[in-house]
Amino acid sequence: MIKVGIIGASGYAGAELLRLLLNHDEVEIVALGARSYVGQPISDIYPSFYGICDMVCVTDEDVLEKSEMIFASLPHGLSEKYAKYCDEHNKKFIDLGADFRLDEEKDYQEWYNLDYHEKILHQKQVYGLSEVNREKIKEATLIGNPGCYPTSITLGLYPLLKKQMNKNNDFVIDSKSGTTGAGKTLSEDTHFPKCNESFHPYKLGTHRHTPEIEQELSKMANQNIHVTFIPHLLPVNRGIVSTIVVSLKEDVTFDDVVKAYHDSYDQEYFVRVLDNGKVADLKFVKYSNFCDISLHYEKRYHQVIVVSTIDNMVKGAAGQAIQNMNIMYGIEETKGLKMVPPSF
Template sequence: MIKVGIIGVSGYAGAELLRLLLNHDEVKVVSIEARSYQGQPISDLYPSFYQVCDMICESDEDVLQKAELIFASLPHGLSEKYAKYCDENNKKFIDLGADFRLDSEQDYQEWYKLDYHEKALHDKQVYGLSEVNREKIKTATLIGNPGCYPTSITLGLYPLLKEKLNLNKHIIIDSKSGTTGAGKSLSEDTHFPKCNESFHPYKLGTHRHTPEIEQELSKMANDDIQVTFTPHLLPVNRGIVSTIYVDLKPEVSLDDVYQIYQNYYSQEYFVRVLPKGKIADLKFVKYSNFCDISLHLDERYHRLIIVSTIDNMVKGAAGQAIQNMNIMYGLEETKGLKMVPPSF
């Protein structure tokens, strides 16, 4: 039984971690932390846990002492000290925040306005995109869990870039997310009167996931990939739809692309390449760890349109973190994650 602790359980991703881990038969959640709710049961904050899990929120020191694997679901800039403790005490650490996603400190400084304080730790970090970095994850002790937008985008593009089917290095990405992606802190954009019955882009050209997306796509392509990434806020609780536009090489057909995606993902339980003619829809991945991908061709310009959908709280956060845990411990990768999305 893996003794697990969660630091930051009061946030949406932290609460989702707890919800999913309670159904994992190889895990015992031994301690949870929520600084603003210390001494209170988690069911006071999230009534859905009432009489299912009434664990008391403890201190971060309690979590670090009691658990052998620590999940941190915190704002950027707060995870390094916990990762350092785990590194020094032979514990595993999975960070759902942004502190261990970027290879370059310069990128972190530019986009997050912070420095790396424990620089040696970043040589040990493994980017936790489960389907792509599985072999590295198996032996890792420090995982930087991918962002939600990057997960939908990188899985959507991986086979195409790996096989160099793209005509040029610039890719246009149009992504839409439910409001949970913004976290619990209320902002003008997520305030109900503003976001209800609304749909709008935000952080045009400045979203912090941009360097992460370019970093991982460039690795896949073994070339310098640039993206124009525009996120939008959907008036729904959860889910991401990424629509990706790529010019194909003239000799590459949609049938070629479809076959390559099938070859790459046919053995991947959580990535579903939909039949030709079907369109991926966030409704049918909600509450699940699936990434649904559909492939389409704009024949006028020989441009591939990829639609990639995930639940931002599961495959885009807590579910992928648990998938990474399963890989790290040599468990069946789907354990605790085989929930079927609702049909309506």
């Protein structure tokens, strides 16, 4: 049994980790860290756990001491010291925050206004996009779990960029997310009277996932990719829909594109390439670790429209983190993650 602890268990992603890990038969949850709720049962914070998991929240230091596999679900700037402890004590660490996603410190400084304090650690980090970096993840002890928007976008574009089917290197990406993507902290945008019966873009040209998206797409294409990223807030709890228009090279057919996606993903349990004519819908990935992708041809301009949908709390956060843990420990990748999305 893998002795697992969660730092930041009182946040949305931390609670989602707990919900999923309770169904994992090779995991023993040994500690839940929540610095604002030390001494309180997690079921007091989230009554859905009542009678199922009534563990009392402890300090972050207790989590580090008791666990061999640590998940940290914290705001940016707080994970380095915990990762350092794990590195020094031969423990595995998966960060659901932003501290280990970016390769270049200058990008972290520009977009997060912070420096790397443990620079050697960042030479060990592996970007945890499970379907793309599986071989690196197998050998890793420190994982930067991808952001939710980047997960939907990079999985959505990976086969096309890997085959270099794109005519241009500048993409406009339209993504829409449920309100849990903003985290548990209250804000005006996620306040019910503001977001209910509403729909609007936010952080246009300034969203912190932009450098992460460009970094990973550029690696896939083996050339610099530039994106104009336009996020929107949906008045729903969960889900992300990313819609991306890509101009194709003249000698690339739509059939070529469809084949590339099936070649890349038909053996991947968690990525479902839908049949031609179907449209990916966030309703049918909710509460699951699936990424659904649909492909649509715009024949007038020889373009493909890629629609990629995930549950931002599962495949975009806790589920992918557990998938990465499974890969790191060499156990069945779908362990604890075979939930079927609801149909209504």
